[in-house]
Amino acid sequence: MTRKLRKRDVIPLLVTVFLLVALLPMASLAQSRRVTGKITASGNSEALQGVNVLLKGNSRKGAITDNQGGSR
Structure with a gap:
Protein backbone atom coordinates (compact mmCIF):
# COMPACT_ATOMS: atom_id res chain seq x y z
CA MET A 1 0.00 0.00 0.00
CA THR A 2 2.18 2.83 -1.27
CA ARG A 3 0.90 6.31 -1.62
CA LYS A 4 2.06 8.53 -4.46
CA LEU A 5 3.45 11.86 -3.30
CA ARG A 6 1.82 14.87 -4.79
CA LYS A 7 3.56 18.16 -5.53
CA ARG A 8 1.56 20.04 -2.91
CA ASP A 9 2.65 17.49 -0.26
CA VAL A 10 6.34 17.69 -1.15
CA ILE A 11 6.77 21.49 -1.31
CA PRO A 12 6.16 22.18 2.42
CA LEU A 13 8.56 19.38 3.29
CA LEU A 14 11.25 20.79 0.99
CA VAL A 15 10.77 24.29 2.41
CA THR A 16 11.13 22.97 5.95
CA VAL A 17 14.29 21.02 5.11
CA PHE A 18 15.75 24.05 3.30
CA LEU A 19 15.09 26.35 6.28
CA LEU A 20 16.67 23.88 8.70
CA VAL A 21 19.76 23.52 6.54
CA ALA A 22 20.02 27.29 6.06
CA LEU A 23 19.47 28.29 9.71
CA LEU A 24 21.35 25.53 11.54
CA PRO A 25 24.84 26.90 10.80
CA MET A 26 23.89 30.19 12.49
CA ALA A 27 23.79 28.41 15.84
CA SER A 28 27.45 27.48 15.48
CA LEU A 29 28.38 31.11 14.83
CA ALA A 30 26.95 32.14 18.19
CA GLN A 31 29.56 30.21 20.16
CA SER A 32 31.39 32.09 22.89
CA ARG A 33 35.11 32.72 22.63
CA ARG A 34 37.70 33.07 25.36
CA VAL A 35 39.54 36.39 25.57
CA THR A 36 42.68 36.58 27.71
CA GLY A 37 45.21 39.29 28.40
CA LYS A 38 47.05 41.39 30.96
CA ILE A 39 46.02 44.91 31.96
CA THR A 40 48.87 47.28 32.86
CA ALA A 41 49.19 50.96 33.70
CA ASN A 58 28.31 44.34 24.85
CA SER A 59 28.09 45.56 28.43
CA ARG A 60 27.01 42.13 29.74
CA LYS A 61 30.09 40.12 28.73
CA GLY A 62 33.33 40.73 30.54
CA ALA A 63 35.74 39.83 33.32
CA ILE A 64 37.61 41.29 36.30
CA THR A 65 41.41 41.21 36.45
CA ASP A 66 43.20 39.17 39.12
CA ASN A 67 46.13 40.17 41.37
CA GLN A 68 48.61 40.03 38.48
CA GLY A 69 46.39 42.05 36.13
CA GLY A 70 45.36 38.99 34.12
CA SER A 71 41.87 38.47 32.81
CA ARG A 72 40.38 35.17 31.69
Whole structure:
Protein backbone atom coordinates (compact mmCIF):
# COMPACT_ATOMS: atom_id res chain seq x y z
CA MET A 1 0.00 0.00 0.00
CA THR A 2 2.18 2.83 -1.27
CA ARG A 3 0.90 6.31 -1.62
CA LYS A 4 2.06 8.53 -4.46
CA LEU A 5 3.45 11.86 -3.30
CA ARG A 6 1.82 14.87 -4.79
CA LYS A 7 3.56 18.16 -5.53
CA ARG A 8 1.56 20.04 -2.91
CA ASP A 9 2.65 17.49 -0.26
CA VAL A 10 6.34 17.69 -1.15
CA ILE A 11 6.77 21.49 -1.31
CA PRO A 12 6.16 22.18 2.42
CA LEU A 13 8.56 19.38 3.29
CA LEU A 14 11.25 20.79 0.99
CA VAL A 15 10.77 24.29 2.41
CA THR A 16 11.13 22.97 5.95
CA VAL A 17 14.29 21.02 5.11
CA PHE A 18 15.75 24.05 3.30
CA LEU A 19 15.09 26.35 6.28
CA LEU A 20 16.67 23.88 8.70
CA VAL A 21 19.76 23.52 6.54
CA ALA A 22 20.02 27.29 6.06
CA LEU A 23 19.47 28.29 9.71
CA LEU A 24 21.35 25.53 11.54
CA PRO A 25 24.84 26.90 10.80
CA MET A 26 23.89 30.19 12.49
CA ALA A 27 23.79 28.41 15.84
CA SER A 28 27.45 27.48 15.48
CA LEU A 29 28.38 31.11 14.83
CA ALA A 30 26.95 32.14 18.19
CA GLN A 31 29.56 30.21 20.16
CA SER A 32 31.39 32.09 22.89
CA ARG A 33 35.11 32.72 22.63
CA ARG A 34 37.70 33.07 25.36
CA VAL A 35 39.54 36.39 25.57
CA THR A 36 42.68 36.58 27.71
CA GLY A 37 45.21 39.29 28.40
CA LYS A 38 47.05 41.39 30.96
CA ILE A 39 46.02 44.91 31.96
CA THR A 40 48.87 47.28 32.86
CA ALA A 41 49.19 50.96 33.70
CA SER A 42 50.33 53.08 30.77
CA GLY A 43 52.89 55.09 32.74
CA ASN A 44 54.87 52.37 34.50
CA SER A 45 53.55 49.04 33.12
CA GLU A 46 52.38 47.92 36.59
CA ALA A 47 49.71 45.24 36.64
CA LEU A 48 46.27 46.61 37.50
CA GLN A 49 44.10 44.42 39.71
CA GLY A 50 40.33 44.53 40.05
CA VAL A 51 39.77 46.25 36.68
CA ASN A 52 36.50 45.57 34.83
CA VAL A 53 37.11 44.41 31.26
CA LEU A 54 34.05 44.52 29.00
CA LEU A 55 33.68 43.44 25.39
CA LYS A 56 33.19 46.41 23.11
CA GLY A 57 29.53 46.80 22.19
CA ASN A 58 28.31 44.34 24.85
CA SER A 59 28.09 45.56 28.43
CA ARG A 60 27.01 42.13 29.74
CA LYS A 61 30.09 40.12 28.73
CA GLY A 62 33.33 40.73 30.54
CA ALA A 63 35.74 39.83 33.32
CA ILE A 64 37.61 41.29 36.30
CA THR A 65 41.41 41.21 36.45
CA ASP A 66 43.20 39.17 39.12
CA ASN A 67 46.13 40.17 41.37
CA GLN A 68 48.61 40.03 38.48
CA GLY A 69 46.39 42.05 36.13
CA GLY A 70 45.36 38.99 34.12
CA SER A 71 41.87 38.47 32.81
CA ARG A 72 40.38 35.17 31.69
